[in-house]
Amino acid sequence: xxxVCGCCGALRPRYKRLVDNIFPEDPEDGLVKANMEKLTxxxxxxxxxxxxxxxxxxxxxxxxxxxxxxxxxxxAMEALDQLLMACHCQTINLFVESxxxxxxKLLESDKPxxxxxxxxxxxxxxxxxxxxxxxxxxxxxxxxxxSEMCHSSYEDPDIRTKIRMAGIKGLQGVVRKTVNDELQANxxxxxxxxxxxxSLLFNLQSGERTESRSPSPLQASEKEKESPVELTERxxxxxxxxxxxxxxxxxxxxxxxxxxxHSLWEGxxxxxxxxxxxxxxxxSQHSHLVIQQLLGHLDANSKNSATVRAGIVEVLLEAAAIxxxxxxxxxxxxxxxxxxxxxxxxxxxELTGSYDGxxxxxxxxxxxxxxxxxxxxxxxxxxxxxxxxxxxQRSEVMFFIMGKISVPGVHLAxxxxxxxxxxxxxxxxxxLKSLVQVTAGYQTTNMLTALPTSFLEPxxxxxxxxxPEVRLLVLQILLSLIDRHDxxxxxxxxxxxxxxxxxxxxxxxxSRQDNLFMKKHGQQLYRHIxxxxxxxxxxxxxxxxxxxxxxLLSVELANEEVxxxxxxxxxxxxxxxxxxxxxLPVYNRCAVHALAAAYLNLIxxxxxxxxxxxxxxxxxxxxxxxxxxxxxxxxxxxxxxxxSSLEKVEGDVLFLQSKITEVLGGSGYxxxxxxxPYVPQFTDEDRLSKRxxxxxxxxxxxxxxxxxxxxxxxxxxxxxxxxETLKNAxxxxxxxxxxxxxxxxxxVEKFQKAPFEEIAAHCGARATLLQSKLNQxxxxxxxxxxxxxxxxxxxxxxxxxxxxxxxxxxxPDLCVY
Numbered sequence: 056x057x058x059v060c061g062c063c064g065a066l067r068p069r070y071k072r073l074v075d076n077i078f079p080e081d082p083e084d085g086l087v088k089a090n091m092e093k094l095t096x097x098x099x100x101x102x103x104x105x106x107x108x109x110x111x112x113x114x115x116x117x118x119x120x121x122x123x124x125x126x127x128x129x130x131a132m133e134a135l136d137q138l139l140m141a142c143h144c145q146t147i148n149l150f151v152e153s154x155x156x157x158x159x160k161l162l163e164s165d166k167p168x169x170x171x172x173x174x175x176x177x178x179x180x181x182x183x184x185x186x187x188x189x190x191x192x193x194x195x196x197x198x199x200x201x202s203e204m205c206h207s208s209y210e211d212p213d214i215r216t217k218i219r220m221a222g223i224k225g226l227q228g229v230v231r232k233t234v235n236d237e238l239q240a241n242x243x244x245x246x247x248x249x250x251x252x253x254s255l256l257f258n259l260q261s262g263e264r265t266e267s268r269s270p271s272p273l274q275a276s277e278k279e280k281e282s283p284v285e286l287t288e289r290x291x292x293x294x295x296x297x298x299x300x301x302x303x304x305x306x307x308x309x310x311x312x313x314x315x316x317h318s319l320w321e322g323x324x325x326x327x328x329x330x331x332x333x334x335x336x337x338x339s340q341h342s343h344l345v346i347q348q349l350l351g352h353l354d355a356n357s358k359n360s361a362t363v364r365a366g367i368v369e370v371l372l373e374a375a376a377i378x379x380x381x382x383x384x385x386x387x388x389x390x391x392x393x394x395x396x397x398x399x400x401x402x403x404x405e406l407t408g409s410y411d412g413x414x415x416x417x418x419x420x421x422x423x424x425x426x427x428x429x430x431x432x433x434x435x436x437x438x439x440x441x442x443x444x445x446x447x448q449r450s451e452v453m454f455f456i457m458g459k460i461s462v463p464g465v466h467l468a469x470x471x472x473x474x475x476x477x478x479x480x481x482x483x484x485x486x487l488k489s490l491v492q493v494t495a496g497y498q499t500t501n502m503l504t505a506l507p508t509s510f511l512e513p514x515x516x517x518x519x520x521x522x523p524e525v526r527l528l529v530l531q532i533l534l535s536l537i538d539r540h541d542x543x544x545x546x547x548x549x550x551x552x553x554x555x556x557x558x559x560x561x562x563x564x565x566s567r568q569d570n571l572f573m574k575k576h577g578q579q580l581y582r583h584i585x586x587x588x589x590x591x592x593x594x595x596x597x598x599x600x601x602x603x604x605x606x607l608l609s610v611e612l613a614n615e616e617v618x619x620x621x622x623x624x625x626x627x628x629x630x631x632x633x634x635x636x637x638x639l640p641v642y643n644r645c646a647v648h649a650l651a652a653a654y655l656n657l658i659x660x661x662x663x664x665x666x667x668x669x670x671x672x673x674x675x676x677x678x679x680x681x682x683x684x685x686x687x688x689x690x691x692x693x694x695x696x697x698x699s700s701l702e703k704v705e706g707d708v709l710f711l712q713s714k715i716t717e718v719l720g721g722s723g724y725x726x727x728x729x730x731x732p733y734v735p736q737f738t739d740e741d742r743l744s745k746r747x748x749x750x751x752x753x754x755x756x757x758x759x760x761x762x763x764x765x766x767x768x769x770x771x772x773x774x775x776x777x778x779e780t781l782k783n784a785x786x787x788x789x790x791x792x793x794x795x796x797x798x799x800x801x802x803v804e805k806f807q808k809a810p811f812e813e814i815a816a817h818c819g820a821r822a823t824l825l826q827s828k829l830n831q832x833x834x835x836x837x838x839x840x841x842x843x844x845x846x847x848x849x850x851x852x853x854x855x856x857x858x859x860x861x862x863x864x865x866x867p868d869l870c871v872y
Contacts, residue, residue: 070104073097074111077134082126086133094134095141105142109135109153116157120164128169132157132176139180151192154180162200167214170204174221181228194229198247201225205254219258220283226251227290234297243302245309251294252309258287260317260325288332295336303337303344311352320366330370334377342378349374350393357400358410361425364397365432372436375443387448388455390440395459395489398433401426402481430485438492452493454510460486462513480522487517487528494535502572502612505536511576515583523592530587530600537607546603549649549687551656551675562661565614573617580608581624582735588628588647591639595691598646605654609661618662619728622719625651625658626712627733633704642690644701649687652678655710666718670710677707 076090098105116131135154142150154176161173177197204222209215230251233242241247261283298306310329319325333345353367404410405426441449461483499505518529534543540561587593587601609621631637632647639647652675659668675686683689684697685708712732720726806814 068107070094070097070108071111074108074115074134078115078127078130082124082130086130091134091137095137098138098142102142105138105150106153108138109150113153113157113160117160120160120169125166125169128161129172132161132172136176136179139183151180155192159196159200162197162204167209167218171217171221174201174204174225178224178228181232194233194242195247197225197229198242198250201229202250202254205258216283220286222254223258223283223286223290226254227293230290230294230297243298243305245305248305248309249312252291252306253313255287255291255294256310256313256329258283259291259329260319291332292336295333296338298337298341300341300344303341304348307333307345307348311348318363320370321360321362323366323369326366326370327373330374331377334374339378342374346371346374346378346390350390353397354393357397361401361404361422361429364401365425365429368394368397368429368432368436372432372439375436375439378443387444388451391437391452391455394433394437394440395456395486398430398485398489399482401430401433402478402485406478406481434485434488434492437489438495441493442496446497446499449493449497450505453490453497456486456490456493457510457513460490460513460517462516480525483517484522484524484528487525487532491528491531491535494532497535498539499536500539500566501568502537503568503575506572506576508576511579515579518583519586521590521592523590523594523597526587526590526593527596527600530597530604534600534603534607537604537611539611542607542610543603546606547599549599549602549653549691551653551686551688553656553672555657555660560610562610565612565617569612570614573612573614577617577620578736580604581620581733585624585627585631585733585735588643588650589631589637589639591643593643593646595646598650599691602650602653606657609658613661615724616728618658619719619725620733622655622658622715623729623731623733625654626710626715627735629710630732632701633709641697641699641701642695645684645690645695645697648685648704649690651710652685653687662719662722664719664722666721667715670714670718674708674710682708 073090073094077087077094079085079087094108098108112131112135116128119125119127119131135157138150139154158173158177158180161169161176164170164173201222204218204225207215207218207222209218230242242251295306310333314320314326314329330345330349334342337345349367349371353364353371356363356367404421405423408421410421441452444452461479497505514529514532518526520526540563542560545558545560584601584604587597590597605621605625608617613621628647629651632639632644632651655671656675659671678685682704684695685704689695690697712730716726716729719729
């Protein structure tokens with residue numbers, strides 16, 4: 056019998072004998088290296104046998120797995136790995152199929168050790184660059200199985216960690232193997248991304264929870280350095296780094312869904328970390344795609360809780376800061392439009408108390424403080440986006456936001472809110488706060504382009520409203536736009552210091568564009584400063600901002616003419632504070648006196664005219680002794696000590712226009728202009744700004760138009776426009792439309808039912824009428840122009856009334872071509 060068995064063994068194919076020889080009798084001894092070298096040499100010498108070798112190894116491995124002979128399973132996988140690394144022939148595809156079949160068998164096993172063994176073999180295979188493409192290979196099972204391993208819930212925490220890390224490595228291997236192979240099933244398809252990305256985020260999130268319990272870096276071992284979190288992050292970065300333009304959406308959408316499903320927007324930390332990884336990993340020119348997806352997701356969550364929307368906005372803020380080095384994208388205004396729309400919705404939600412504008416029992420209750428936090432986050436994000444833009448795009452954004460602000464008399468279309476006047480006011484405030492963020496740090500060399508008429512006029516109109524918060528925001532915007540040398544912080548405190556050198560102001564020569572700007576808009580600015588001081592609701596912040604505006608105008612845009620006008624304006628403010636007709640409270644009058652003193656102290660030192668400085672300092676010294684409540688140091692403090700009334704403010708405590716005109720005239724300033732008191736011109740804009748009703752504003756504009764008409768004397772008195780007039784006009788227009796519709800119906804009916812002779816006669820009559828009119832026109836056009844005597848004179852002194860047709864006239868040859 057023994058001889059017969061030996062004879063049968065000798066008759067077996069050589070590749071089977073070589074395969075059998077690599078397995079020792081005791082699996083503990085490991086792979087027989089000498090016999091493995093023979094098998095490798097045989098496979099290289101006869102590559103057509105490679106698929107049979109793979110098939111036989113697969114058969115043995117399946118049998119060993121079934122019999123729980125795990126030592127031989129490890130030997131078989133080691134042999135397969137070595138054959139894969141050594142062979143790169145044309146027929147390797149068939150061998151790979153056997154290999155993947157064996158890996159699949161191991162991954163389907165319940166034993167963690169076999170799962171990890173199969174994963175390691177697959178990772179080695181994924182790092183091999185194949186010479187020939189494969190048309191029919193599928194990795195769907197591996198994506199599903201590796202994703203499942205990433206979510207392992209094995210009881211032993213150490214083994215659970217190993218299984219999850221194996222799953223992460225397996226996914227990394229699948230991505231490497233398929234991402235650059237156009238013949239493979241597209242790994243970027245949603246069916247694959249919806250498994251890969253959440254698996255990675257799950258491990259990233261799980262690692263975040265255990266980081267607090269991990270040892271310090273000094274105590275960390277080599278094993279600790281390869282933590283699941285680090286491996287996951289590396290794999291996630293590699294995946295995103297390989298994403299092309301068309302694949303960004305499929306890679307980011309599962310991230311958004313995962314954050315939604317696990318309520319991770321509210322915590323913000325993990326969501327911000329995820330998108331930081333995304334923004335730093337993708338190619339910089341694709342950054343705007345991620346931002347657009349976030350904006351779309353923000354719109355999709357418009358009726359979600361304020362904390363969720365605030366979390367998305369916070370992520371947008373971080374993403375915008377990172378995208379600054381790349382691009383925010385071509386749809387810049389769409390970004391701001393979305394954010395401003397969220398502001399408007401948040402204001403509506405806060406005022407109505409529900410997401411659908413109703414107060415039903417089933418509606419979700421809204422917390423006002425959460426909505427305010429969201430509004431602040433949106434405004435901050437708008438500023439962050441604006442800081443990433445070049446100057447010309449930031450200007451467009453400024454004009455875009457200004458176009459959405461309701462300005463009485465300029466922009467009559469108020470935002471459509473379900474909360475009435477209060478909602479309109481809140482939206483106005485929010486938009487102005489956004490504009491403050493956009494203009495912060497804005498630098499321009501040409502004030503005419505930075506503050507065109509279309510932007511400056513509505514902005515200054517807002518500075519005349521009764522709302523003190525709106526006026527303060529307008530002043531902050533003006534200060535940001537005018538300040539080009541960072542002088543604004545130096546005017547933050549109003550004082551009457553004797554030496555302004557400590558301020559270290561940066562003063563440049565006024566350019567031609569600056570002179571043109573002040574010639575065009577200077578009087579508007581002066582008038583609004585004057586009217587701002589005149590407001591009874593102005594407080595300390597308003598006066599500090601007005602002083603800063605005066606100071607910046609003197610430093611940034613002042614020539615000799617502007618200096619004269621600013622001094623005249625300041626003296627007019629002093630007269631305003633002295634007057635009792637305006638009904639200003641004592642604090643406001645003292646504040647205007649202190650503002651005038653502080654500014655005159657500043658401008659006298661900027662002009663460096665000794666006599667001017669002497670007069671100003673003398674008045675300030677007198678005030679320090681007799682009336683300290685007229686100086687900024689005593690007024691602009693937390694608890695100012697003011698008198699109960701201001702009755703006797705005269706004499707040496709006042710700045711004299713005659714004295715200032717005299718001393719400045721000696722230094723070459725325009726004395727005639729200095730001696731003329733400044734009187735602000737009140738326009739219809741002021742009246743429009745004070746009105747709160749749109750109906751009043753429209754009626755006033757009609758009145759102004761009729762009053763300013765050049766044909767006033769020739770026109771009859773304009774009909775008064777009332778509600779009844781408008782109603783009658785609408786009714787009349789409806790009646791005329793009905794008459795026109797009836798006339799058309801009769802014409803159509805006539806042509807349909809009338810006899811042919813009647814229709815022909817009707818058309819003939821119209822044709823005859825048309826011909827007669829044409830004959831009259833031709834008669835007029837062919838008649839030559841009349842002579843001075845009214846007739847055509849012949850050479851014999853006789854008059855001729857006959858006209859010569861154009862086609863009978865004789866023209867010189869030079870006139871004909």
